[in-house]
Each structure stands twice: as structure tokens, then as C-alpha cells.
Amino acid sequence: MKINGNAIRPGNVIEHKERLWVAVKINAVKPGKGGAFAQVELRDIRDGTKLNERFRATETVERVQLEQRDSQYLFSDDDFVTFMDSETFDQVSVPTANLGEQAAYLQDGMQVIIESYEGEPLSVQLPDTVDMEVVEADAVVKGQTASSSYKPAILENGVKVMVPPHIEAGTRIVVKPSDGTYVGKA
Structure with a gap:
């Protein structure tokens, strides 16, 4: 399906230069002189390479349906x-x-x-959130609760995440797999 260059949205998959790209970031620019354009950061779906491309509002690109x-x-x-x-x-x-x-x-x-x-x-x-068990967590430093602080913990899959001070080894927590951030207790 053909779309205008200024209709590209994050997450859209487009065919450009005979390859498939997913739009990661879009910055719409309307200069005082000349036509509007979209500065788009693209990531190749197959090998992950990045490309910054400028699409004018009058250009058309092929949006791919997966x-x-x-x-x-x-x-x-x-x-x-x-x-x-x-x-x-x-x-x-x-x-x-x-x-x-x-x-x-x-x-x-x-x-x-x-x-x-x-x-x-x-x-x-993957699902938006995943339940994981903490296998190792640093000890709480006394007086650290005065401000919102986090400590490193290692999950059952070997990934290191930052968790609140009250989380200890053996606790099941909810994590976002997209960026590896702590969401809450399971």
C-alpha cells in the first residue's frame, strides 16, 4: 500500500531501496521555506542496520503489511x-x-x-511483561530509602536489572522484555 512520506509512523514497515525497514523514530519538519518533510530513523528488519532517511511530504513509499x-x-x-x-x-x-x-x-x-x-x-x-525470579540481589545500604533508589539484581535468565531496595533473592518480579525494566512484584 502506497503512503505519503509524512504518513510514516513508528512501527510501520516500509520497502525502501529494495529492503524492508521498520520506522523507529520520526521527526516531522516544516521549514519556513520549502516543503515539509519527515526525518525518519529506519532499522533493517533482517540485519538490524540503521539508516536515517528524509522523505518529502510529496513522496510516496510502499508500506508493507506483515x-x-x-x-x-x-x-x-x-x-x-x-x-x-x-x-x-x-x-x-x-x-x-x-x-x-x-x-x-x-x-x-x-x-x-x-x-x-x-x-x-x-x-x-513477546508479551508486554514477563514474570521472572531474582536469583541474586545486592544488600540494602542503610539510609538508602531516603530517596527513590534502585539496586542491581540478577534474574534467573542471567540478565541484570535495577530493582527497588525491598526486592531480595527468591522474589518473583514482573519485567518488560522490550527494555529490561522492573515493573513490580509478581
């Missing part, structure tokens, strides 16, 4: 993560690199959404 399928996480190895399609029960393998840092938050049986284009799986959307 097919979304509900799937369940099965297992992962060094190079691929394997999921099962919830409708057809087919196994789908996605390169681990496509998941980035979110791969560490995958849990057995987790429900995810796989986005694919022309049958090729490109990206995986």
Missing part, C-alpha cells in the same frame, strides 16, 4: 529459536539475532506473535 501468527515458544539453540504455530502446529525457526536481547526472556510455552513477510519469519513480539 502477516501475524500466534505461536508458542518450544526451544532454542545457538543460531535459531523454534516456535510452534498455534493454529497449524507447524514448527517455525527464527534466527536468534532477529530477537536481539529479548531472546533471554523466552520461557517454555510462552505465547508470542511471529511477524512474517512472504512466508519468511522476520520478528517476534
Whole structure:
């Protein structure tokens, strides 16, 4: 579907220079002289390279519709993560690199959404929040509660997150896999 350059929104997938890109940041500019344009930060869906591109309001770009399928996480190895399609029960393998840092938050049986284009799986959307157990947390420093402060903790998947002082080892917490931030107790 063709859209104007100023209609690009964050999260849109576009075809540009014979590659698929996801729009990460958009800055709409209306200069005093000349036409309006959008300064768009793009990330290549396949290899993650970034590109800053300027699209005039009069330009058209091809917006790509990705097919979304509900799937369940099965297992992962060094190079691929394997999921099962919830409708057809087919196994789908996605390169681990496509998941980035979110791969560490995958849990057995987790429900995810796989986005694919022309049958090729490109990206995986994890749930907004994930329950994890804290396996190691630093001790609370006395008097530290005067201001809102956080301490480092290590989760069961080996990821380090910042948590409030009252969180101790063995506590289950809720974490956002998109950026690894603490949300609350589970």
C-alpha cells in the first residue's frame, strides 16, 4: 500500500531501496521555506542496520503489511529459536539475532506473535511483561530509602536489572522484555 512520506509512523514497515525497514523514530519538519518533510530513523528488519532517511511530504513509499501468527515458544539453540504455530502446529525457526536481547526472556510455552513477510519469519513480539525470579540481589545500604533508589539484581535468565531496595533473592518480579525494566512484584 502506497503512503505519503509524512504518513510514516513508528512501527510501520516500509520497502525502501529494495529492503524492508521498520520506522523507529520520526521527526516531522516544516521549514519556513520549502516543503515539509519527515526525518525518519529506519532499522533493517533482517540485519538490524540503521539508516536515517528524509522523505518529502510529496513522496510516496510502499508500506508493507506483515502477516501475524500466534505461536508458542518450544526451544532454542545457538543460531535459531523454534516456535510452534498455534493454529497449524507447524514448527517455525527464527534466527536468534532477529530477537536481539529479548531472546533471554523466552520461557517454555510462552505465547508470542511471529511477524512474517512472504512466508519468511522476520520478528517476534513477546508479551508486554514477563514474570521472572531474582536469583541474586545486592544488600540494602542503610539510609538508602531516603530517596527513590534502585539496586542491581540478577534474574534467573542471567540478565541484570535495577530493582527497588525491598526486592531480595527468591522474589518473583514482573519485567518488560522490550527494555529490561522492573515493573513490580509478581
